[in-house]
Amino acid sequence: MKKPVLAVIEDESDIQEMVAFNFQKAGYGVHGARDGLNGLRLVKRLMPDLVILDLMLPDMDGREVCRQLKADKGTRLIPIMMLTALAGEADRIVGFELGADDYLTKPFSPRELVLRAQAILRRTQEPPLDNKTVCVGRLLIDPERHRVEFDGQPIRLTATEFRLLHYLASTPGKIHSREYLLDLVWGYSYKGYSRTVDTHVRRLRDKLGAAQDYIETVRGAGYRIREGL
Amino acid sequence: MKKPVLAVIEDESDIQEMVAFNFQKAGYGVHGARDGLNGLRLVKRLMPDLVILDLMLPDMDGREVCRQLKADKGTRLIPIMMLTALAGEADRIVGFELGADDYLTKPFSPRELVLRAQAILRRTQEPPLDNKTVCVGRLLIDPERHRVEFDGQPIRLTATEFRLLHYLASTPGKIHSREYLLDLVWGYSYKGYSRTVDTHVRRLRDKLGAAQDYIETVRGAGYRIREGL
DNA sequence: GTGAAATGTGACAGTGATGTTACGGGTTGC
DNA sequence: GCAACCCGTAACATCACTGTCACATTTCAC
Numbered sequence: 001m002k003k004p005v006l007a008v009i010e011d012e013s014d015i016q017e018m019v020a021f022n023f024q025k026a027g028y029g030v031h032g033a034r035d036g037l038n039g040l041r042l043v044k045r046l047m048p049d050l051v052i053l054d055l056m057l058p059d060m061d062g063r064e065v066c067r068q069l070k071a072d073k074g075t076r077l078i079p080i081m082m083l084t085a086l087a088g089e090a091d092r093i094v095g096f097e098l099g100a101d102d103y104l105t106k107p108f109s110p111r112e113l114v115l116r117a118q119a120i121l122r123r124t125q126e127p128p129l130d131n132k133t134v135c136v137g138r139l140l141i142d143p144e145r146h147r148v149e150f151d152g153q154p155i156r157l158t159a160t161e162f163r164l165l166h167y168l169a170s171t172p173g174k175i176h177s178r179e180y181l182l183d184l185v186w187g188y189s190y191k192g193y194s195r196t197v198d199t200h201v202r203r204l205r206d207k208l209g210a211a212q213d214y215i216e217t218v219r220g221a222g223y224r225i226r227e228g229l
Numbered sequence: 230m231k232k233p234v235l236a237v238i239e240d241e242s243d244i245q246e247m248v249a250f251n252f253q254k255a256g257y258g259v260h261g262a263r264d265g266l267n268g269l270r271l272v273k274r275l276m277p278d279l280v281i282l283d284l285m286l287p288d289m290d291g292r293e294v295c296r297q298l299k300a301d302k303g304t305r306l307i308p309i310m311m312l313t314a315l316a317g318e319a320d321r322i323v324g325f326e327l328g329a330d331d332y333l334t335k336p337f338s339p340r341e342l343v344l345r346a347q348a349i350l351r352r353t354q355e356p357p358l359d360n361k362t363v364c365v366g367r368l369l370i371d372p373e374r375h376r377v378e379f380d381g382q383p384i385r386l387t388a389t390e391f392r393l394l395h396y397l398a399s400t401p402g403k404i405h406s407r408e409y410l411l412d413l414v415w416g417y418s419y420k421g422y423s424r425t426v427d428t429h430v431r432r433l434r435d436k437l438g439a440a441q442d443y444i445e446t447v448r449g450a451g452y453r454i455r456e457g458l
Numbered sequence: 459g460t461g462a463a464a465t466g467t468g469a470c471a472g473t474g475a476t477g478t479t480a481c482g483g484g485t486t487g488c
Numbered sequence: 489g490c491a492a493c494c495c496g497t498a499a500c501a502t503c504a505c506t507g508t509c510a511c512a513t514t515t516c517a518c
Contacts, residue, residue, distance in 0.1 A: 014296070017299065018299075021299060021305060025306075158493085158494060158495085159494090160494080160495075161494095173374045173376070174373055174374055175373065175374060175375045192496070192497090193496075193497065193498095195476090195496090195497080195498090196495085196496055196497080198475095198476065198477075198478095199477095199478095199495085199496075199497085200495085200496095201477095202476095202477070202478070202479095203494095203495095217475095217476070217477090218375050219387065219388060219475065219476075219504070219505075220387065220388025220389070220475075220505085221375050221388055224374070224375070387504080387505060387506085388505085389505080389506075421507065421508090422507075422508065422509095424465090424507090424508075424509090425506085425507055425508075427464095427465065427466075427467095428466095428467090428506085428507075428508080429506085429507095430465095430466095431465095431466065431467065431468095432506095434466095446464095446465070446466090448464065448465075448514090448515065448516080449463090449464075449515095449516095
């Protein structure tokens with residue numbers, strides 16, 4: 001994977017430096033703008049993999065920048081991470097309403113910053129699951145019809161169970177950690193408990209019946225689909 | 230690896246002595262300054278591999294020193310470990326905001342000090358382990374699938390055994406000391422006994438069967454992966 | 459050769475990850 | 489409004505894994 005590129009729109013020099021420094025250290029290419037107008041221009045020209053956007057900017061509200069980026073066809077899909085000094089729940093909601101993908105309240109630690117960014121990138125850089133029918137051994141998964149079969153016998157799954165199985169089955173043999181599955185199946189802004197994955201795997205195994213052997217637990221790592229059955 | 234060099238900026242003689250002594254014992258070159266101004270000069274001239282910086286200094290706040298070091302192009306990349314008497318979480322966050330890489334609250338044990346420093350140096354000097362498949366002779370290690378094969382035959386390993394083998398195999402021929410492996414595989418805050426590594430190497434060898442010859446004991450130094458088998 | 463230090467080996471008990479079951483809130487369909 | 493269903497959380501059970509110890513064996517310095 002090539003080096004991800006970030007745009008940081010932030011007027012306070014300290015924060016701008018700190019953010020840039022930490023992402024560079026983590027192996028990202030970082031570009032910066034210090035106000036909303038230049039920020040918009042930068043994003044359109046650079047087309048970064050992620051935008052770090054301060055809520056409070058000298059010329060323009062960060063919300064407005066966010067709105068404009070999400071309204072533009074070209075930049076609509078670029079994920080946005082909002083920074084703000086206000087921890088109020090109202091602001092949080094407004095941030096998400098505008099399409100921000102994550103939201104960080106100052107002060108924050110570099111570690112938290114980079115981890116959250118990585119979570120977003122992992123999700124957005126992952127090739128989206130397509131609608132092709134997946135076939136693993138005697139299991140068949142058809143996303144288009146939301147249908148699962150084992151030896152031709154249909155199996156009824158709920159939406160969450162289906163997505164879980166679909167993600168697992170689309171890369172057989174590969175380990176999917178609980179955190180990774182939470183990101184993909186539940187969305188990276190999901191705040192829940194990682195044991196939730198276990199419960200759903202259990203329900204999935206129940207419904208799969210004889211096919212449950214396809215889901216293998218790898219202790220200390222996660223779950224995977226067993227190959228060659 | 231050449232001997233790492235440290236700069237210790239600390240006015241209290243007791244601490245200065247204690248820190249210097251322990252790092253010298255651990256094989257580091259140690260240089261010291263007793264106030265912020267001389268500290269800045271020292272770092273710029275010496276360009277050490279790590280700066281140990283007290284938060285409270287006679288002439289200048291440690292935060293200010295940190296800020297100046299991180300603002301300077303030349304010294305920006307040098308990692309900084311902050312020492313402080315204040316354990317409050319607020320201070321911790323302020324420390325990180327300024328780009329400090331780690332943060333140690335007095336009083337601390339010499340062992341913890343050195344371990345944390347080593348961990349920082351490793352993180353900044355060693356590229357982190359990636360997900361690429363490692364191939365050593367007839368051994369194959371695939372982190373993505375959490376899979377190990379010898380001559381195509383799969384070998385089941387636990388999570389710890391797997392990480393241990395992965396670290397060893399990613400740099401064949403290099404000697405990995407027990408301390409080093411403890412830091413990498415178990416994490417630098419791990420407080421355990423270094424014989425633990427031996428036990429795990431033993432279990433690993435057991436499971437590797439005929440492939441156990443790949444793990445070589447270097448008496449007095451550690452373990453390494455034998456090349457050219 | 460001899461003793462000390464380092465390492466290999468086997469056993470053991472505690473812990474921690476996972477499996478399992480149950481419950482209550484929320485949503486959907488009728 | 490009711491019933492059925494889906495979901496996340498929690499509590500408990502279980503067992504693999506793990507760290508530590510005691511002892512055996514090897515290696516090295518003298």
